[in-house]
Amino acid sequence: QVQLVESGGRLVQAGGSLRLSCAASGRTFSSYAMGWFRQAPGKEREFVAAISRSGSTKFYIDTMKGRFTISRDNANNTLYLHMISLEPQDTAVYYCAAGIKVILPKKTTEYDIWGQGTQVTVSS
Numbered sequence: 466q467v468q469l470v471e472s473g474g475r476l477v478q479a480g481g482s483l484r485l486s487c488a489a490s491g492r493t494f495s496s497y498a499m500g501w502f503r504q505a506p507g508k509e510r511e512f513v514a515a516i517s518r519s520g521s522t523k524f525y526i527d528t529m530k531g532r533f534t535i536s537r538d539n540a541n542n543t544l545y546l547h548m549i550s551l552e553p554q555d556t557a558v559y560y561c562a563a564g565i566k567v568i569l570p571k572k573t574t575e576y577d578i579w580g581q582g583t584q585v586t587v588s589s
Contacts, residue, residue: 467491467578469561474583481551481587487544487561487580494542495519498564500576501535501546503557503585510560514546515569524569551587558582
């Protein structure tokens with residue numbers, strides 16, 4: 466079973482960009498589909514993007530398309546989320562997650578392992 470640690474979150478101005486990383490321990494990273502979620506204060510955890518085990522298939526929530534890019538490096542057990550044109554509404558704690566049951570999971574219940582989250586704050 467993998468353990469996940471996110472990093473890269475920080476304070477950024479509106480219009481800026483960030484790359485979040487999710488480092489996975491263990492040798493089975495490539496066995497998991499991976500995803501990014503985010504949770505703003507007082508709101509439910511929201512799906513952002515998912516990527517298949519090989520990285521060949523990706524899925525984004527419509528509001529993220531064109532601004533967020535999910536990718537993975539199976540050789541280095543790392544998941545990424547590259548974000549551009551950031552808006553204050555993107556402020557949230559961003560979580561990475563690993564799922565083994567579904568090819569391209571989109572629901573929190575379809576993921577088995579979660580990281581602790583990294584804070585992204587976008588100032589106007």
